[in-house]
Amino acid sequence: MTIPIRPLTVTINGRQHGPMDVPEGLMMIDVLHEMLGLTGSRLGCGIGICHACVVIWDRDDQTSEEVRTCITGAGFFDGKRIRTIEGTAQTDERGEIVALSPVQQAFLDQFSFQCGYCTPGFVNAATVLVERLKRAPVPRGEVQATVAAALETHICRCTGYVRYYQAVRDVILTTPGLTRDGT
Amino acid sequence: MRVRRRRTFLIAAAIAIAAVAAAAFAMRNLLSGRTGGPMQVVSAPPDVVARGKYLAEAADCAACHTAPGGTPLAGGLPMPSGYGTIYATNITPDPDNGIGRWSADDFWRALHDGVRRDGQQLYPAMPYTSYRGMTRADADAIYAYLMQMRPMKVANRRTELNFPFNIRLGMAGWNLLFLHDSLPAVSVGSSPAWQRGRYLVNVLGHCGECHTPRGIVGEMELSRSFTGFALGRVAAPDITPAGLAARGWTAAALVAFLGRGLARQGSAFGDMHPVIMLSTRNLTPADLDAVATYLLGDSPPAPTSLAAPDPAEVAADANGAGRISYVALCAGCHGLEGNGMPNTVVAMRNNSTLRLADPRNLIVAMLDGIGAENFPHRQHASDAWLRRQAKRRRGGRARELSARHLGRGEGRRDSGCRASLALRPCGLTDALEGTTALGY
Amino acid sequence: MTAADLARDRLAFPDFYGEDMLLPQGKTPAYLGQAVAILIYHEFARFRFAREKLQFNDAVIRYGAVTGPLRRDPWGAARFVRVGGRTPYDDDVFSCLKQGPVSATFDNHEPVWPKPARDGGIDAQGMYYANSITDELAHPPAEWLVLTRDYATQSGDTTALEPDNANGWYDADKQDLHLVVPTQSPQEVAEGAATMLERSRIGLKRLFLHPCFTVGYGSKDHCPMPYYGVIAALYGDGRPVRLANDRFDQFQAGLKRHQFGMRYTMAVERNTGQMQSFQANIVANGGGRANCSVALTMVGATSAESVYYFPKSDVAATAIASRALDCGSARGYGALESMTATELMVDEIADALGIDAIDLRLRNVLKTGMKNAQGAVPLGVQRAEAVLQQARAHPLWTGRAARKQAYDAAHPGKYYGVGFGSIQRRFGTGAEASLAKVELALDGRVTLSHSGTEIGTGASSSQAVACARWLGRPADALDMAVTDWPDLPVQTSGDPHTMSQADQNRLAQNPRWSPAYASASSASNSAYYFTHVTQEAARVVYLYGLWPAALAIWGSGSAQEVKPEDAQWRNESLTVEGREPLPLARLAHEAHARGLVVGAAVHGFNRWQWAEADFVVDGVLVHALVDGLSVRFGNGAGAAKQALSSTPNRYQVLDRRAVSFPPTQNNNVMIGYNTAVGTLTELAVDAASGKVALLRHHTIVECGNMLVPQLVSGQIQGATATGIGLALHEWLPLYEDGPGNGTWNFNRYHVPRGSDVAVWDQTAEVLPPLSKNEPPKGMAEVAGIPIMAAIVNAIAHATGHRFRTLPVTPDRILEVLA
Known part of the structure; x- marks a missing residue:
């Protein structure tokens, strides 16, 4: 064949x-x-x-x-x-990681993942979301719903999602330009 | 608001047809109509209530009278049309919002004549045109079932039709022309199963309301019964015996499709999916068989097997854009050879939708995805790509139809194809088998 | 490869897994999904396209005559009978602890219990008391409410997101086998693979096992996949072979959750709400291979009492063999199933008696010092009562009636409900063993090696953190899942769960022997058991390395004036009032220079108590809660000390002096260390769709001192999500329509999503520890259990219907609402 x-x-x-x-x-x-x-x-x-x-x-x-x-x-x-x-992370000319992306860093800081198998997908989904919000900010009051909608299709078996969602929400709320006033 | 296009109905210039004579007929109804009155107390034996429930499911009341995410049978489903929007009403026994003050006669009149308790005409979005064939006993059983339900205090939304369609009186004339005591048979037969099937299909299931073409004033064109029509975004296909056989359907396949939503020929999607979920999957095996018997007739035509594609055409297409696109965007699930995955992804090979002459539904499926599925179709497809696909999958014989012509659907961004499977949890009983074996 | 190839080369599963690794030609398969052949491709694309031809293709295997499924005896059956004394504190009349469990024989593949006799053997006596309980429940006193109900929980998939896989290659010239496998039980794989090859015609000189960071929820614990990987590697023509399930395969071949059927009868005195008697018959479907079915079913049986004290109980349990897939130690390990049923029943009884459901629990909760249903007194302070009290006062509970009224009125067609479930659960397996090595570098950097595997729970983080208690800082470098321990030789033989006391006494005379070598990562065992060995190793380094180094720096007389327990670590410096704070780096340097202990490797064993022993370290008698110890001295050690350091990494292997192993009798009685958890749920049932919307949930846990609070909360969140899945969504048909047919995937097996778990509206609280010295307790597996009953009880509150079969799917709700 x-x-x-x-x-x-x-x-x-x-x-x-x-x-x-x-x-x-x-x-x-x-x-x-x-x-x-x-x-x-x-x-x-x-x-x-x-x-x-x-x-x-x-x-x-x-x-x-x-x-x-x-x-x-x-x-x-x-x-x-x-x-x-x-x-996703910034690397130097030798390919060594010098800085994680804000999403990656937030996932680490907030103990977002456990076994880590789904994590690349979550990092990418959250990154796409952040990039979308840069183009089209959402009211601050809609951030949680926006995060939930953006990550809903991603399956995680370990974490129950809470620390992923919280980390992405916090990245969005603390990054200038992703949100606007209002609910 | 998310709108389920369950039955977009057409009302045309029926108003003009409403002759004076008809008006007189209608006035009689109005004069006899009532609004107040006592709460009806209905006590029916449990077996009648159970039969009523079964019949209500067979008649698929919930499809319209339960809005998505709404209260059971408390109405609210919007049915948009070119003339405005009609909202299905509350048919729970709530005295103020529902049918709590309706008598069995009132209920019968609505089903049989299309007349509300207050004497106003119903619009034929309510399929009394089909229900007219219902037996009084069956209507009473449905009534008994509805009246023992929990009353729901959910207010009805006002119909939002533009003038002059908002004049209900006009429907009286329409009824004179288009309301028939019985609908024609779509197949040949006489067996008890066929008779039962005719009742289930023509009357309770009111299949013709979607599958029969509509005329210019929104009437079913009974001479072309069941030959298919596009009321909504997804077209209801031809389900005449010839139409079904031409796409490879057999009685067994129809039973599987109506019982589970899934057959070798494809899965239920679009507006047919809720029909399966709310109605046909609840039918008894005997009734499902009867439906299949009626749809194909007592002597079913042999299913047409798909002609092998012309090898020359296949070879010529080996590097064609259609093939390349299929491999890139479809083959991951539907398979390089179109076999799909059992219980997971429908096969493209011999798929009923692909065998329709009109590629509309294939294009809509690619644009919108089906049910819980989120194929890359909608996200990544260009119009030209969609045309190529429609053409390729149908062996190059398609009438080309621009996706732009259809516009973009709401595009469900859910993943997978769960909704298309509609599997009943029959195995749960099996799951207990192990313990039963040990004397539980 | 087919069975014929394996037979030729005398390759077979290790005994634990049973026969027919591949189904021989002409034989009836023992179960659906049994492996028939392994095909090895040398090129990925060929594999990929061949797979497309083979998968879902029923014609690939040629079937012979229809034989019907095999009928086999159950994998095991036992009965746990107890008739207590006058009070929960008095001597039992009959119990597992005093007499023992009742064992069954089998007739026509059904368990047959012994004939009762008051003065007969243990089994006969047990049946005498079991029958007396039966009679009493059949003819109860007038003031008793006696309820009999049938419960069933589903077969399911643990759905670790990483499917099973095994990678390996075999170097025929050197007779080296290399394996890269994700497993919860690396030690078991190492031993099993070595045994397998030892019995075969294929030579093995060295086995290299590279366990990976993974995830399993039990499906990678004593899992057959690594052994198929061994086979694939051996027949790979020297090439590295990757054997990896896709999701369809994982449903078809991964270890499944046992389906449970449970008939419970419970008697409660109406006036007082005091539970009187409990009888249960539990049947767990173990499927095609025994695996851990017997142990798991017995854990289920001995956990069925949940958090309650019963004066009398009789729990019979059978693990049946069937043509269903083989089942493993799925998260919850039998207790999840049996306790959920109990929690549903207690809620129903409270309703029947008109007693608040948490009040009824409080009236019957097992308190410290009371006996459990095996007649044993659980270890430590029992805190289920505290959890219940906390739940009873929670606003979700106290305001539920008013909120239901308001919610239902405002949302026609939606039914609001609040429910509660509470359990306590042993963590650990009753034969926990692990190894740890802690080493200080000259600059104070800490390196930790551990036999435990990281399975996503954060054990690596928590073990690193655990070092800080004695060394002032977390480990800087960490090596988990270590299977090769040249610095601490430990020998093991026999089965720690079943050996006799005499055997144990005899074997223990060998100073290298221990009842078990190293445990899988399972049963929430890292927080307590893994931490124990880590901290024992760190303690030895502290007491015999850092502390003498500190005394030396502080000067003469210090040893008399300050004690090790007076010292505290602050900002990585050892501080004692009135002395110069000493940074770890300086202490490490000093310890190295003086040839003090700078590294310690330990082996610990626990059978509901720790093995302990004396050792002589550098001339000093040391007592430790370990059964094996090696130490390393600093670079400044004299020649005499250096000469003792015989291992590759210059460790001195110490011969223990006096060893005390926990008695084998502990195996009969599930004394255990308990963690108590309770969960409140608030939900709304949609009458139109039958769907359940979880609005909020709140979990109360007591788990001692937390090592890393974020990990604890993460485990609660993850475990509750699993519980939600089992309560509402996840199930598999057992047989022909089930996963053995190879067509199951996530389209039909609904793993909870963010929208299913009340992601923004869930809370948890951890009760304050009893003291600052209370050890951390295992809690991950436990935290997922009570939410299951809490959800089903909330559905009862919402709809008035009590479901007793899981999961409660929309269709089943629609059936009862109609």
Whole structure:
């Protein structure tokens, strides 16, 4: 049996990968794990429900959104720019982490995660939310509902969600420009 | 507000048809109508109440009379139309808001004649056009069931129709033209199951209200019964015997679909999903069989198997944009070969929706996702992509239909496909088997 | 590979897992989802596309004639009978502690209990008293309310988000096997894999086990997956092989939660509300392999009393074998199921008697010194009463009637309810063992190695923090799940749960022997048991390293003037009034220079009390609550001391002088260390959809001194979410429609989401510890249990209907509301 091959070029965490030959029909998570050594995105359910596998897709219109790599084929990402959990923290020229992102730092400070399996997905979801609020702030009174809506699809089995949600809420409330007055 | 487009109905210039003679007929109703009166006290034997509950489910009262997130049978579902919005009413036995003062005769008249207790005409958003065929005994049983429910103090919302459609009297004329004692049979048959099925489908299930095309004044075009119609965003497909067989349906598949929401041919989505959840899944196996018997007739046509695609066309499409898009965005769940995943994701191969001549529903599914599902369809699909997909999945024979033409739906950003499965928790009983075996 | 390959190479499961690692051709499968073959692919893409062809494809396996499922004897059955004395403090007439549990034989695969005889053997006597309880409940005094009810809890999946996996490679030339496995029980895997290879035709010289930080909720504790990983590695042609479940596989092959059926009869005196008698028959469906089914079912049986004192009780329990999937030590371990049923029943009885449901609990709560249903007095101060009092005064409870009236009036079609559940639960397994090594560097940096595995509960953080009690700062570097302990050789043999006292006495003469080596991370055992060994190691370093170093710095006479217990750590400096505060770094330097103790490795064993022993450290007799100790001396130690340091890391292995192991009799009686928890829930039932909206919940826990309060609150939040799932959402059919068919995933198995758990509206309180020395207690597993009954009791308050089968799904609510 021969497996058809398709070319893929994708920019991940600011670095272009490819063009490379990818067996047609591989999901993006397989490419990240098996071909690129980026194993931080987690396979949780494989059917697009738990959202442990989401990466951030940076669209040309400067918006960003989550994409589930377990059910999205590699082909979808051809020519696109994405961020994975490996690219979230700031690193120096040697690749050493010098600063965590505000979301990552808040998750650490607030003991948000336990086993950590769902954490990359939560970091990405919260990052996308923060970026959205930069473009379109919400009234302070709506922050909790906004956080809940943005994270609802992410499954966590360990934490009961409370410390994740609280950390994201606090990041939003303490970052200038993400909220406006009102309820 | 989230609106379930359960039955968007059409009312056209029926007002003009309301002739003077009709007005006289209507006046008689109005004069006999009442508003006050005593609370009705109904005592019915438990078996009648139970039968009433079953019939109320078979007649799917809750689909309209229970708003999403609302109080059971206390109304509130908005049914928008080009002429304004009608709200389903409170049919709990609350004396002030519901039917607490209605007698069994009043209730019968609403179901049979489309006339409220106060004598006002109902709009045919209430499917009395179908319920007219109901037996008095069945109507009384439903009444008995409703009257023993907990009364709910939920006020009715006023119908918001524009002039002149807000003149209810006009419906009297419409009724003279379009209210029939019985609806035509859509299949050939005579067996007891077929007879029962005809009653369940035509009357209680009021299937024709969605699946039969509507004429210019909102009437069911009975000569084209069950040939399909797009009342809402998702079109109700052709469910004539020929239409069903052409898309591969068999009686067993229909039973599975109506009983569980899921068959090899596809899953219930859009407006059909609540029909399954609230109504058909509660039918007894015998009644489900009867429904299937009626829909296909006593001698069901053989299901048409899908013609194998032209190998040349397949080969030519190997590098086509449609195939590439399918692999990128659909194959993760529906499979490279379109087989889906059992109990999880419907197959695309032999899928009934893909075999419809009109690609509308496929496009809507891709735009909106289905139920709890959040495919990348809506988020990531361009119009051109959707057209390609509709074309590809249907073997290139589709009439191209622009997604822009349909607009964007509300797009449910939920994940997975739970709602499309509608699985009954039958296994819970099994779960106890182990203990039963030991004498519990 | 098929069973034929394994047979050829004499590869089989370790005994614990039973036979037929792969189903042999021609044999009826023992259970749904039993493994048949392992296919190894050398290339990912091929694997991926082959999988698409094979998964969900019923034609892949060729079936023979229909035989029907196997019928097998239950995995085990036992009966726990107690007839108490005049008061809860008097001698029992009959109890497990005094006489023992009653064991059953099997006839036609059903348990048969012995013939009763007052003066017969223990079993016969037990049945005599059991029958007397039965008779009394059948013909109760007029003032008794006797209620009999059937309860059932669901089969479920623990749903650790990381599915089971095992990675390994085998170097045939060197006969080295390398395994990288996520497991809660690394020691068990190491031993099991070694045993497996020892019995096989395949040679093994060295086994390298790399356990990972993971998560399991019991599904990775004594889990078969690592052994399939061993097989895959052995047949991998020298390549590294990755065996990893996807979610469908995990539902199909992961260890499941036992389904429980429980018939309870409870008698309460109407006037006083005093509980009189309790009889239960518990059947747990253990599925296709025994695994821990017997132990778990017995824990369920001996926990069924919940927080109450019963003068008489008779609890029979059977773990049955069936064609359901194999079940493991799912979170809650039997107690979750049996206690939930009790809490539902007590609520119903309170209703029937017209007594406030928390009042009724308070009237019957087991207090310190009272006997439990096995006739044993639980260890320590019992604080369930304090939890109940706190709950009774909580505004969620006190205002519930008025709030229901107001809420229901304002929300037609919604029914408001408040419910409560309370339990107390042993933490630990009754044979806890672990190792810890604490070492001070010259600059005062602290390194901790521990046998415990991090499973997401924060054990690594809490163990690091635990060092601070003796060393003034948390560990700087940490190594968890350590399986290789060259510095502290410990030998073990026999089963700590079943060995005789004579055997234990004999074996204990070997100074390296202990009844158990190292425990899995499970049963909420880190806070108390792991911490104990960490702190014993740190204490030895403090007392024989840092303290003498401090005395040396403070000068002559200090030893007479200040005592170690007078000292306190402040800002990482050891301070004693009137003396110069000494920073840890300076002390470490001094201890190293003087050749004092700068490192200690310990092994501890606990069977509801700690093993203890004497050791001679540097000429000084040291008593410690450990059964093994090695020490390392600082670099300045003289040649004589250095010569004693025989291990690779220059530790001196000490021969213990006098050892005292907890008696084996402790195995019969679930004395235990208890943690008490109570939860109040407030919810609204939607009559239209049958859905339950959890509005608020509040949990009250007592767990001693917290090591890290954020971890405690995180465990409460996570555990309550699990409880919510089990009360309302999660279940699996047992048999043909169940997960064995390979089509289950999160689309049908609803794991609670943020919107299900009252994420913004939940609170918790931890009762103040009894003293500053009260040890931290395990609480994670416990905290998820009472919310289950609290939810179901709240639904009863809301709708008037008492559900007795879990989960309470919308369809079932709609059925009763109709």
